[in-house]
Amino acid sequence: MKLRTLLLAGTALIAFSASALADNASVESRLDALQKLIENQQAQIEAQRSEITNLKKALGGKKGKAPSPASSVAVAPPPPSPQAAPAVETKLAEQQAQIDTLTQQLEADENSARLAKQEAPTVSMAGGRPTFTSADGRFSLAIRSLVQYDLAHYMQPGKAQSLAAANGPDLSSGGNFRRAWFGVQGKVFGDWSYYLNYDFGGGGGTETPGHVQQLWVQYDGLGPIALRIGAFTPSNGIEDATSSGDTIFLERNAVAEMARNIAGGDGRNTISATYSADKLFAQITYTGNKIQDSGAFDEQQAVTGRLAGLPFSNDSTKLLLSAAGSYVFKVADAAAGQGAARTITLNAPPEITVDNTGTKFVTSGSLNAERVWQYGLEAAAEWQSLYTQAGYFRYGVDLRANAGAYGFGGWYGQASYLLTGESRPYSAATASFGNPKPRIPFSLSGGGWGAWEVAARYSDLDLNDHAGMKGAALPTGGLRGGEQKAWTLGVNWYPNQALKFEAQYQNVGIDRLGTIPAAGTKPAVNNAFVGQSLNIIALRSQIAF
Structure with missing residues (x-):
């Protein structure tokens, strides 16, 4: 039982x-x-x-x-x-x-x-950036953003009021969203990576309805060699390769800025092959127009290249050398037809872009060009918390119909020092340096103050070629594009990896000959000085991840 x-x-x-x-x-x-x-x-x-x-x-x-009877x-x-x-x-x-x-x-x-x-995918928030990664690591998606809000006040001399509109008689003080980037970046099936980034900000004091800033796919299955196609910024030197969120000052120096936009810059239609290792970087690209360009029939065609290396590097000291150049062998046609003009304009802003008039103090004007070229030599050195960088650039324009050629030049030098002991990290993937990571992020309760940096820069961009003298006619074959010399002093605060606040003072001097327009009873004055010296105070608030 x-x-x-x-x-x-x-x-x-x-x-x-x-x-x-x-x-x-x-x-x-x-x-x-x-x-x-x-x-x-x-x-x-x-x-x-x-x-x-x-x-x-x-x-x-x-x-x-x-059994016995007894036992039974x-x-x-x-x-x-x-x-x-x-x-x-x-x-x-x-x-x-x-x-x-x-x-x-x-x-x-x-x-x-x-x-x-x-x-199950993993989720990380390194540096404030949401990133989703598959368990096998072959797929990932990171949400990217860079938002920069700028304020600037222009202080111009009274005599600037008599200048022509193109010479910037009255720049507009105020604010604008310099960049408002939102996008995704990641990889698929291990050997392929991608990046889609949209920009709703804009220079020149005016935000845009939005346009593609980067959109590309890349094959990474060849070890240190990467093949990329799409719309992006080809590497054109140390200053150019430095991310827009990692620049020491609000804007890149005018010398490098003009060079990068000849055949590169944001949103450039590009095919590239890149080699990147710990101490060597090389890239060759074929480029066309920028995707937001308008008014062109047959697109511009060009090649760009860069070679950079670290001849000396240890934990506290780094020396980076870089050589880069662009060659535009086909300038974009302005319209259909064999006789259409092929024009290009070389210029750069005064290293700040809040003014909504979009004034460029120095400019070549529209040139009917057959070919355009530029090259730049740059060096950067870092020793503990001290960072220095300098560059020299040359530009050339060969005019059509054997009408001659123009040559221009420029150079810059800059330095920064981190008062709180950090250093700028080196990126082998771009052969450039980035924002410091604060040792102790800012916190009133934790006692940290983030990272603090002081910086200074000087740049000289000369777009004059046989400009002649004041009061004299422009020599034959000459060009009066002007020369811009800019001093900049800045203080940067990095509360944490995602936030950055910048304050800077600029003195910009313009040396240029041209025409002062007639005003009232005063007649126009030719071959006159149309430059000026102005001061600019600017602030930036930035969040990036």
Whole structure:
């Protein structure tokens, strides 16, 4: 009776547990229930096996020896029949089969739970950037953003009011969103990467409805060599390769800015091959127009290239050398037809872009060009918290119909020092330096003040070519594009990796000859000085991830 009770209880427990597990939606709860059930069944089997062994011993004893009358009287009730043991063993076999089935189900559920955990993507927030990565690392998606809000106040001399509109008689103080980038970046199937970035900001004091800033795909399956196609910024030197969110000042220096936009700059249609290693960087590209360009029929065609390396590098000191250049062998046609003009204009802003008139103090004007070229030599050195950078650039324009050529030049130098002891990190992927990472992020409760940096820069961009003298006519073949000399002092605060605040003072001097327009009873004055010297105070707030 005891054995039957145990068997019935075991069978009922199996039926009840199976029903309960079927209704349980939680995998872990089901696993626990199955595990407990198997343990209970195994305990019952061991108890039943022990009882069978005792029964067999009892039966064997009876076969070998006849009971005495005394013992017959003493033992009650009579021993079980010999047929009971096989029946119990059959029940045990059935119960063992049920346990085997439950064990297989338990193992399958454990495998499913383990695979589900392995296949779940990981989420990280390094540097404030949300990044989703598959368990095998072959797929990723990072949300990217860069938002910069600028304020600027222009202080111009009174005599500037008499200048022509093109010479900037009255620049507009105020503010604008210099950049408002939102995009995604990542990789697919391990060997492919991508980047889509949209910009709703803009220079010249006016935000745009939005345009593609970068949109490309890249093959990374060739080790240090990457092949990329799409719209992006080809590398054209240290200053150009420095991310727009990592520049020391609000804007790149005018010398490098003009060079990068001849055949590069944001949103340039490009095909590139890039080699990047710890101490060597090389890139060759074929470029067309910028995707936001308008007014062109047949697009511009050009090649650009850059070679950079670290001849000396250790934990505290780095020396970076860079040579880059562009060659435009086909200037964009202004309209259809073989005789259409192919014009290009070389210019640069005064290293600040809040003014909504879009004034460029120095400019070549529209040139009907056959070919355009530029090259730049740059160097950057870092020693602990001190960073220095300098560059020299040359530009050339060959006019159509053998009408001559123009040559221009410029140079710059800048330095910064981190008062809080950090240094600017080097990126081998771009052969440039980035924003420092604060040792102790700003926190009123934690006592940190972030990273503080002071900086200075001087740049000289000369777009004069045989400009002649004041009061004298422009010499034949000459060009009066003007010369811009700018001093900049800045203070930067990095509360943490994502935030940056900048304050800077500029003195911009323009040396240019041209025409002062007539005003009232005053006649126009030709071959006059149309330059000026102005001061600019600017602030920037930035968040980037």
